[in-house]
Amino acid sequence: MIVGLNGTVEYKEPTFVHIEVSGVIYEVFISLQSFSAISSSKVKLFTSHIIREDAQLLFGFLDMSEKKLFERLIKISGVGPKVAIAICSTYSANTFATIINNKDIKAVQKVPGIGPKSAGRILVELNGFDVDLLSSSDEPKNKAFSEASEALESLGFKKDKVSKALSTCSGSDTASLVKEALRLLQTI
CATH class of the missing domain: 2.40.50.140 (Nucleic acid-binding proteins)
Structure with missing residues (x-):
């Protein structure tokens, strides 16, 4: 190998x-x-x-996160290497992790060769894989994003709301991301 x-x-x-x-x-x-x-x-x-x-x-x-995404995608029934590489070509691993987290079926359908059924199957099969993608990335900001997401979810906030709030935050460490997101989540 x-x-x-x-x-x-x-x-x-x-x-x-x-x-x-x-x-x-x-x-x-x-x-x-x-x-x-x-x-x-x-x-x-x-x-x-x-x-x-x-x-x-x-x-x-x-980078390793793109490889992990590719190898996870080809394990899904109906997704071969060509479709997996098309997903990797359309979105970075971090962007696709956000798409998985938000369950954005329209964004998955933008990839050439993926229809509504395949997009739905991909999102169902990859549920929860977004945390693995973000934590495997080398960038410290993504690690902070992942930690902040876990912290906010443990406080009882829903995953989709946490993701939307964190995507607008500009902090670079876990503490500042959590503070910014808490301010946003209290207004929602």
Whole structure:
């Protein structure tokens, strides 16, 4: 199982990249998010290696939260690697975590190839996965967002209201996010 590649970019297109690692060139399928973020010739990708009867495919991601989202999506019935990479191309992992939290079926339907039934199934299957996505992110603000969300929910506020309140807050640490959100939640 290939779980990561560290090498030189030989060729790059919006949907895939060729990476040379110790004399071997790998074709790795990437999201549009990763494509736009790859700026230098040296690259390190987390990969998901999918082995099928007729092919061995590598899907690459610059951050671990995007890889976790992809691997969770392909476990859902009716969602294959192409649809999962389309979701990763349309939304960042953090944005998609917010969509999951808000149960925003319209936002999921904006992804090419996803209709109302698939969007509903994806939201049901990923219920609760948004916390995992936010906590796995490297950014401290997302960790603070996740902690603030848990704190407010433990105070008895509903998850959707907490998410909406936190999305408008500008604080960068848990305490300031909780204070700002409490002020907003008291007016709702």
